[in-house]
Amino acid sequence: MNTLYNRDLLCTQDWTVDEIERTLELAFDFKARRFDHPLNNCLDRRTFFMFFYNPSVRTRQSFECAATELGGHAQFLEPRSMRLKSAKTAGETVQDAANVMSRYACGIGIRVLETALEYYGQGHELLEEYARWASVPVISMAHDRFHPCQGLADIMGMRMHAGRDPRGKKLLQVWAQGALVRSWCSVQESILINTRLGTDVTLAYPEGYDLDPEVMRWCEENAEESGGRFEVVHDLEEGYRRADFVYSRNWMTSGFYDTARERGVEAAKQREIGLAARHEDWTCTSEWMSLTNDAYFMHCGPVDRGAEVTDEVCDGPRSIVYDIAESRLHVQKAVMALTMAVR
Amino acid sequence: MNTLYNRDLLCTQDWTVDEIERTLELAFDFKARRFDHPLNNCLDRRTFFMFFYNPSVRTRQSFECAATELGGHAQFLEPRSMRLKSAKTAGETVQDAANVMSRYACGIGIRVLETALEYYGQGHELLEEYARWASVPVISMAHDRFHPCQGLADIMGMRMHAGRDPRGKKLLQVWAQGALVRSWCSVQESILINTRLGTDVTLAYPEGYDLDPEVMRWCEENAEESGGRFEVVHDLEEGYRRADFVYSRNWMTSGFYDTARERGVEAAKQREIGLAARHEDWTCTSEWMSLTNDAYFMHCGPVDRGAEVTDEVCDGPRSIVYDIAESRLHVQKAVMALTMAVR
Amino acid sequence: MNTLYNRDLLCTQDWTVDEIERTLELAFDFKARRFDHPLNNCLDRRTFFMFFYNPSVRTRQSFECAATELGGHAQFLEPRSMRLKSAKTAGETVQDAANVMSRYACGIGIRVLETALEYYGQGHELLEEYARWASVPVISMAHDRFHPCQGLADIMGMRMHAGRDPRGKKLLQVWAQGALVRSWCSVQESILINTRLGTDVTLAYPEGYDLDPEVMRWCEENAEESGGRFEVVHDLEEGYRRADFVYSRNWMTSGFYDTARERGVEAAKQREIGLAARHEDWTCTSEWMSLTNDAYFMHCGPVDRGAEVTDEVCDGPRSIVYDIAESRLHVQKAVMALTMAVR
Incomplete structure (x- = not known):
């Protein structure tokens, strides 16, 4: 049984050492059989949402590439082009956004750090709020506290x-x-x-x-x-x-x-x-x-x-x-x- | 025979009640067999263009997800990053854009409303002009008049x-x-x-x-x-x-x-x-x-x-x-x- | 043997007439059998990076569509949303960017011309620098000198x-x-x-x-x-x-x-x-x-x-x-x- 199924990843500290080892083992496996692995189609037609509150080079490239290599598709989303509620503007709550996204996607990645935030820890709080409402895994793509x-x-x-x-x-x-x-x-x-x-x-x-x-x-x-x-x-x-x-x-x-x-x-x-x-x-x-x-x-x-x-x-x-x-x-x-x- | 093949969708009012019912029936079917439907590959390798004159949350997510789940791919296009002709600037006409896009894509989605427009009805006119020149279906992804x-x-x-x-x-x-x-x-x-x-x-x-x-x-x-x-x-x-x-x-x-x-x-x-x-x-x-x-x-x-x-x-x-x-x-x-x- | 395998394309002048003819022949073949060609899956799950220093209409549409039709995926990347080193700002060097991208992708397309440049020829130099460091093909998607x-x-x-x-x-x-x-x-x-x-x-x-x-x-x-x-x-x-x-x-x-x-x-x-x-x-x-x-x-x-x-x-x-x-x-x-x- 896979204890990681449907789990979030905000920090490796939240996972057991066994779970970390299992992940690394599969990563080495994927490297050895990059386009010829039995799990190569495990995200067939599935959508992974990538929310970039901050721009990024390799995080975007590697996540979108990862979804593609597993037969799925990663959508590149930037909050500047979405109407999410903020302290200053009306818009959709994280509760509604996360609930609806869970109906469409197999997972949600979020990147939020540096100048997108007002205080240290705010990014982690945002990820925790997404994780609270989403019924699919929330994966940190780097936030102020951690980068699992x-x-x-x-x-x-x-x-x-x-x-x-x-x-x-x-x-x-x-x-x-x-x-x-x-x-x-x-x-x-x-x-x-x-x-x-x-x-x-x-x-x-x-x-x-x-x-x-x-x-x-x-x-x-x-x-x-x-x-x-x-x-x-x-x-x-x-x-x-x-x-x-x-x-x-x-x-x-x-x-x-x-x-x-x-x-x-x-x-x-x-x-x-x-x-x-x-x-x-x-x-x-x-x-x-x-x-x-x-x-x-x-x-x-x-x-x-x-x-x-x-x-x-x-x-x-x-x-x-x-x-x-x-x-x-x-x-x-x-x-x-x-x-x-x-x- | 499918009377909807190659048809535009600017408003449900343009379709017969039978056509609407057929669409809803297939939608319930897709829901029941989300990743296991005989039509799951019907857009295999096909491209659907999404033109967002206005930003959007779930419209972009759901259309891109829909294309992915049917084996195709939806391209997310924003006119700010394209050289389309406008009243003020030189650029490509809708005639040329729609004709060329019809060579590449299986369909074109357009979202245009609110502050992207100068008067009520202008968005509908733009969709009608795209539909006039495109040889593939034009689908409203919400415009000033309708949201089919x-x-x-x-x-x-x-x-x-x-x-x-x-x-x-x-x-x-x-x-x-x-x-x-x-x-x-x-x-x-x-x-x-x-x-x-x-x-x-x-x-x-x-x-x-x-x-x-x-x-x-x-x-x-x-x-x-x-x-x-x-x-x-x-x-x-x-x-x-x-x-x-x-x-x-x-x-x-x-x-x-x-x-x-x-x-x-x-x-x-x-x-x-x-x-x-x-x-x-x-x-x-x-x-x-x-x-x-x-x-x-x-x-x-x-x-x-x-x-x-x-x-x-x-x-x-x-x-x-x-x-x-x-x-x-x-x-x-x-x-x-x-x-x-x-x- | 295919002499074009792993080759860059900055200008058709760099390829032999035979290589150009072979490419055109395959292009006519792809046109004749658009969704039914033996090479239709040759980029299966592969990622092609598209770097747009300048916006574009049909170049983006046609390249992303091409990757999709070959079973792969083209990532649309704009340097405004990436932290690349420039004359004025700290950031990643082309050496590092090209080396890392070569680990993820099967090829790199670059568009750079017009007002993204300070002098004629600078775009070509940038492509040559990418080509120098990348171990995968670098394809011009239009630059100041050529548009192969x-x-x-x-x-x-x-x-x-x-x-x-x-x-x-x-x-x-x-x-x-x-x-x-x-x-x-x-x-x-x-x-x-x-x-x-x-x-x-x-x-x-x-x-x-x-x-x-x-x-x-x-x-x-x-x-x-x-x-x-x-x-x-x-x-x-x-x-x-x-x-x-x-x-x-x-x-x-x-x-x-x-x-x-x-x-x-x-x-x-x-x-x-x-x-x-x-x-x-x-x-x-x-x-x-x-x-x-x-x-x-x-x-x-x-x-x-x-x-x-x-x-x-x-x-x-x-x-x-x-x-x-x-x-x-x-x-x-x-x-x-x-x-x-x-x-």
């Missing part, structure tokens, strides 16, 4: 190169400078799923870049349960030393939404860019990588080259960024098949 | 709950307050198809909210022919009393387009909102519903809760709004199959 | 009406007035492929409307090799006399991008419109057509009626504009099948 499909793809990429057993392997999850003012979702998902599965996770960032305290607590609990480790450092040398994987990524401070509310989004972005620029050491370079255990370089994409990582590292022989990007397709096919088709 | 697929879905929803025979059953089609300044299309389609099929229709609205006089005349003729009734009242109590169905929906005054031309669209909207707000009794509440014959609550969606209807009624046991929304999918599959595939 | 699928469709339309042998047949490729400020791509592609295949090509335009000198040189070389002729005239009577095909189309002066850089895009457009308006004779009329050998009227669409051609000619019995438009579908199916599926 990215987390699954990270693990798939790591396993492709370093095998299935994470015990004793060190992942450095490191903040990086940059001008793109990223949400916390990919980073939080990575440290959650890695501590869950037993990787030793070192989270490194300059003072002032604290993440969600609840996620920190879960990471500690995860590590304890899985037998892995979880530590936070503010020193780059300590972070890079003997790492087996390095995942270098910019994220915003917790002050972003307050500033945006008070002084506008553009001012908030400029403030973040100014703050980030103070930490010019925080780029993943060959020098830093030389401290590692010949680590693989990871990133969720799109890569902000020159800020998050140098070309030399990103194009080097230990970079697995394209394999991780490709893995998005396979894990999403697995998530869709298991939550929407396989009973 | 909504009308068919309304009937399907009514029959799901109250059986096939409408004789002696009273539908209250009632104006409601609201800030969304709706076109007349859904309401006019509902009273046309209901008088056509023999329902007793009572149209209720405050003074000043007259609809299209030609549609009124057709409704009278329809009722005479079908043996149903058609009456207009301006009193809520009279309207609600002993109704079997209540369909509460806002619509604009006939002065909207004149005001928009003279003082701009925003001023015209504000004027409508101001006018509508004077009629605070005109919301469908449990109190009003208590006068009825335990009526079903109907709506074409999106529902403007708190204005057109209270949550209590809309979420109550006699609300059939989600079934009507679902019916959009089934009737549109039937319309597409009969006009584009079944010879 | 239009060129193939032109030939297909000509052959439908005038047979396969172009020897001794004269094509008049003539500049026309108009307010749409067209790129050079369709015209340059037409004279390249026609000289390549042996048509006698006369290019006619008023002084000041010179095209790309390198393309001119290639046309001369093509004509020499194919045994056709290539001449440039600035006189309409000379151009129309004894023509077998007339292709009347507006294009911009070479000064457009300089003016746009110096004084803005709108000023550059106005300047072009002003310059074009000086040449009021340069419209294809019945009078001019009476000088020809009962020529077929050709156009790539969308037709700017009243400027590029009169209604009388465009709607007349020798107009083949809709057949050429339809041919876009068939040649694009052939290009996709040969570059992405047939080994």
Whole structure:
């Protein structure tokens, strides 16, 4: 029996380790038999709705591609062209939208983060409200708190190169400078799923870049349960030393939404860019990588080259960024098949 | 022989009662065997073009879903991203666009209403021009005058709950307050198809909210022919009393387009909102519903809760709004199959 | 063995005459057996990415339709809704975008011309950069220099009406007035492929409307090799006399991008419109057509009626504009099948 059938996916933390493993196993299967898998037609003629409150490159491409490869179709929907109720305008409630969409579709994907929101956590609340009313699975396509499909793809990429057993392997999850003012979702998902599965996770960032305290607590609990480790450092040398994987990524401070509310989004972005620029050491370079255990370089994409990582590292022989990007397709096919088709 | 093959659908009034019944019958069939119907592949590899001059929630979702479920694909096209000729700009004529599209597609859907237009009736003229030049069916996806697929879905929803025979059953089609300044299309389609099929229709609205006089005349003729009734009242109590169905929906005054031309669209909207707000009794509440014959609550969606209807009624046991929304999918599959595939 | 497998198509000039002929042959085959061809499923579940830096009517319709008819799916992507790196903003590089897309898709189509560019040739450079990094075929969907699928469709339309042998047949490729400020791509592609295949090509335009000198040189070389002729005239009577095909189309002066850089895009457009308006004779009329050998009227669409051609000619019995438009579908199916599926 498939316990994932008709389940939502807002964060991998909501699924058991067995359920995560089952999903990864099917993803590897889909990769091995991309156009020749027994489940290749499991979404035959089915519609998956993709709601993009924020634009995206690979999330849209990989989800629409995943539905196509399973015989279904993903509709690309942008709220700007829909009359949904908001705080300011009349329109349809989430209750009505989710109920009606459940009559048409096999699942609903939602992306909402960054400047589409007024405070941290609002995106997660919106997904929870959709999930409450929808009778079909609601899948996060990245929201302010989590990015479960990215987390699954990270693990798939790591396993492709370093095998299935994470015990004793060190992942450095490191903040990086940059001008793109990223949400916390990919980073939080990575440290959650890695501590869950037993990787030793070192989270490194300059003072002032604290993440969600609840996620920190879960990471500690995860590590304890899985037998892995979880530590936070503010020193780059300590972070890079003997790492087996390095995942270098910019994220915003917790002050972003307050500033945006008070002084506008553009001012908030400029403030973040100014703050980030103070930490010019925080780029993943060959020098830093030389401290590692010949680590693989990871990133969720799109890569902000020159800020998050140098070309030399990103194009080097230990970079697995394209394999991780490709893995998005396979894990999403697995998530869709298991939550929407396989009973 | 299928008399609907290669026919347009601008209004159900253009089809015979037999053709309407055949469509509804196939729609119920599609519902019963959603992914297992002999016609499930009747649009195999075919393209249906959807032209959205105005944005939409469920019309886009349900049409694209319908094409997918029949093995075809619906292309979502927005004129903002196409170079069509307009009064102000050079570009392609409808003649050329419709002729070329007929070479690619099995059918063309068009949505044009509200602020995309300069006067009432202009949308219908545009559809007629497309229909004139296209050699494939042109289907209204809601335009200023009519919304035939909504009308068919309304009937399907009514029959799901109250059986096939409408004789002696009273539908209250009632104006409601609201800030969304709706076109007349859904309401006019509902009273046309209901008088056509023999329902007793009572149209209720405050003074000043007259609809299209030609549609009124057709409704009278329809009722005479079908043996149903058609009456207009301006009193809520009279309207609600002993109704079997209540369909509460806002619509604009006939002065909207004149005001928009003279003082701009925003001023015209504000004027409508101001006018509508004077009629605070005109919301469908449990109190009003208590006068009825335990009526079903109907709506074409999106529902403007708190204005057109209270949550209590809309979420109550006699609300059939989600079934009507679902019916959009089934009737549109039937319309597409009969006009584009079944010879 | 299919030498076109995994090849890019930026210009027909990059393909051998044999490869062009093979493509046209398959296109005629696809037309003859539109929904019943052995290759009808050759893109089964495959994704083709369409990048539209500029909007389009029939290019989007025909490419998405082509993918659907081959069993695949074309994703409609607009860079406005993607975070690609530009000169001004941080974002993903073409290197990363093309590498990742190659993991998801069987091919990448790109349209970039007119006001999306800062100088003539920049669009071609962008396509070359995509082609450099992508491991799947990159297909031009019209860029500043070339429009290969239009060129193939032109030939297909000509052959439908005038047979396969172009020897001794004269094509008049003539500049026309108009307010749409067209790129050079369709015209340059037409004279390249026609000289390549042996048509006698006369290019006619008023002084000041010179095209790309390198393309001119290639046309001369093509004509020499194919045994056709290539001449440039600035006189309409000379151009129309004894023509077998007339292709009347507006294009911009070479000064457009300089003016746009110096004084803005709108000023550059106005300047072009002003310059074009000086040449009021340069419209294809019945009078001019009476000088020809009962020529077929050709156009790539969308037709700017009243400027590029009169209604009388465009709607007349020798107009083949809709057949050429339809041919876009068939040649694009052939290009996709040969570059992405047939080994």
